[in-house]
Amino acid sequence: MDEELAPYKYLCNLFTHYLLGEIDESDFLWEVESWSSPCEMFTILQGESKKSQKVLASLNSKDFFHWDIEFPDVFYGDNSGFDCVIGNPPYVEQSELNYKPLVRKTEKCGSTYAFLFELSLSILKDIGEYGYIIPMSGISTTRMSPLQELLTGNSKKINIANFAVRPSKIFPGVDMNVSIITGTKGNSSKQQIKTTGYIRWYSNERKRLFESLNYVLCTEFIKNGIFPKLGTEKDRGILSKLSKIKRNISDYVDNESSRIIYYHSGGRYWRKALEKKLSSHYKPLPIVDFAYHPILCALNSSLYYWYWITFSNCYDLVSRDVLDFPINLENIDHHILWQFSELAHNLMKDYEENCEIRLRTKSGKTFEEKNYYPVKSKKIIDEIDNLLGTLYGLDESEIRYICNFESRFRMKDNDL
Template sequence: NPAAIRLVNEQIQRAHQRAVDALLDIKICDPAMGSGHFLVEAVDYLTDRVIRVVNQYPQDDPVLAMLERIRKTVFAEMERQGIEINPARLDDTSLLMRVVMKRCIYGVDVNEMAVELAKVSLWLHSFTIGAPLSFLDHHLRCGDSLIGAMARGVQKEFLGELTLFGSPFEGVLTAAKTMQEISLSSDATIADVENSANLYDFFEQAARKYKRVLDIYLMQFFGFKAAGEFLLLFGSEAINVSLDKLGKDHRQLFQDHEKFHGEKKIFHWDLEFPEVFIDLEQTAWREDAGFDAVIGNPPYVDVTADKYYNQSYSAASSRNLYSYMLERSGVVCRAGSMLGMIVPMSLVCSDRMSILRDWFKSNYANIQIANFGIRPAKIFPDVDQRVTILVARKKKESAETTKVFATRLNRWRDGEEQTMIANLSFSDITKLPAQFGWAKLFRQEKRVSDYLGKDWNFYLHTIGRYWLKAYDFEPTYLEASGKSGRSSTLVELSAQSEEIGKVIIALVNSSLFFWYWILYGDEFHLTPEEVKAFPFTYDKGHKSIYKKLAQAADELMKDYKEHSVLKRGKYPTGTITYQEFYPRQSKPIIDRIDDLLGMIYGLEIDEVECVKKYDLQFRTDEEE
């Protein structure tokens, strides 16, 4: 029965395609890809995992069958050209790498040169004898990942429609099918690559009018008053409106649009990568729209939160591009997807980033945070930046419970990186900061801030590194002219009394406070706010201990001075002479201070000893 045989063959073919899709329908994106290093690693990782799976079931495996078809096509093309190649050079791994690169990998960068370099990185890494360079323009795009509108949201706001079929955005469906066709092409021959390029040109032409409407939608946030009026006036006709129907203001809007789009490098995610956001079978926006994983190392740049950022980002007040990039990544990835980013450690310890942390807790269910210092060694040798490697899973539903796990601030010496990474230990910190640190500390009803006043001045050194320092004197600081001055890293505070002030000085110089600061701080800056927030209650029952702490503070100040040296440093303003201290030389006095603080906070002897030895192997006297 030919009809029955044909039906069975079609069912087998569909089953094979479903099997291929199950393995290769993974979508990984780097929204700030630079020259593509993360994407190259992603290609290797995904290729390796797929090869492991298919090698477990080699008999009639549809992926291996697909690779064999590509191999035969390449051989046939080489034979047509009279070129002989070694069959071993077209192994399954090499061919699969090309498929993964073209089908599964997405990247965006605002710099056109970076986009071209990313293509070169991937081409060099996946170079296959006999096969042409794959077409990558469809998935490696130039644009500003942070500035753009989602077509689905604009469609709902102005048109009240959620389906694509029969709507003004129906043409997007055709574009999505075109982009999918490009992704599925093997590019085994030059003709295949040329066809991919032609399909991409068709997509760009078809999507232009839709992108224009979204550009105009954005323009209202950048001072173009006519933009909002235009969309309200034309509604669903905005996509196909002709220039002869426009008044003077709206005609000017169209002219301004081209310049606006080019200067801002607008990037509308669901129109640039439509196959990620559109369900081709249901002709509707995908319910599981978005990438399966977003990875990268976004730029760390402070910015001014203008109207657009304030409107578009929950964490706009954090005022840093990496913060906005994290939030955008959360928007363009699907529920249950994974996020992996390298960001500054300010994510976990800066007050300014608290709103971003709250956003993460609302949107992600499983958050893992690994923190890395820069002394004595760095995780990235050429980057003088304390970093956090963040891995998180997006919630599948809003009610899902959030769990947060973090490492300590990791330190290591050169050559110990692999051992340190292999032994990373994560602790559940979900309930922090309410139960941050020892409960014995946080039983205190008050904070240091409750005992600051105007009666007795002392000084705080706001650069931490290995030792934290507070003084009852102002360290020597001579300007180039010989005139006495004050270092910009010295802050003056006041306590309610001399005794309380000296107790606070002892506290700040202690290893107990250093432990607290490593948990809360950024391993570099010591802010007055961190000192003020430390748990401390001035209990009259500890009067004798306070007296001993004040005496220990006096001894410490004297010892600091005795071990200090005057150094000179050259700066643009001239040569500065400053007093440098070596706290490690005063460690016995600091240990006595910790013993006394242990009595106040009710710490056990072994707990105090742990504090005194905390990170001691890395705490040198270097003041670099």
């Protein structure tokens, strides 16, 4: 830093300490008045003023970083700021910090990567470029809505690449799904937001991974807390059809109903819903009688798995992921209801015939654990997807795409 800027950094440090409550108001005001006098300021900086000695002790205890003081050339002019900001911020919860971050827009996110994203946009010039690596939850959970609103409100263009943690990791040692966000700061009136799908790959494909990235426009499908992950125009077309349906599973929930579906987060490549509760991890979903079998089928379908991958953090299955799934069963043909009933019965029977019972020991106690393998019931699940396809108005190629979605990863007999 230029020596000529030392007095200005002193003043900035002074104000920062005052904001943090580390010096009282009278000392702060005295220092500000002294700062306006060059002679007195020189005395303060030399540590010769008795009144300033205790303030100096506090000021010297921390070395604050002031961007405009450290980079005066960058922050001088009409369009001040850096041309480009990139980073891989720490994924640390605010509760683990021993200080309170001075952020305004992302404080409720409660995570340092959101705070640093806010900072990066504040020091970036208009039409400047940014690039950040963050957990995928940053673009797919309501908790991170303030971060998403910050991005959409300050970006002319956003591209989001989404990488799975299995079968191979994008970064060795980082055992989580991550998103790489690149964008251009600017007016959001004609904004373009594009995403990739949920990218899985094997280790021998790493060299070609970034060459094969395909971004698809998703702006019209963004909803509170979620940027959908769309990898192809086929994904976009299917989502467009589902988005036109104005009813969802929540419309068929009846807390007084005895017809209960149980769902849970287990399994990486399949979503599974059952008629019986196997453990405390299964969550109840009471459904009106006539909609019970169609919804039971839907929650076991590849279409629902595709929907969950598109809108979730690809790790947890939360109630919103279930209740928001679009489905319209009003005025549904009785023959179609019967088909769903038959398929639901056949699927549950097939699950039981292909399940395995294992002995597990926990806390010194041995118990039985029943494991289901949906991959072994793929033929029935395909029949369900074909029936759902007609319900949603999907064409033959779209139904085939859903049935084969991620098949090179999902068609393993070891996934629960």
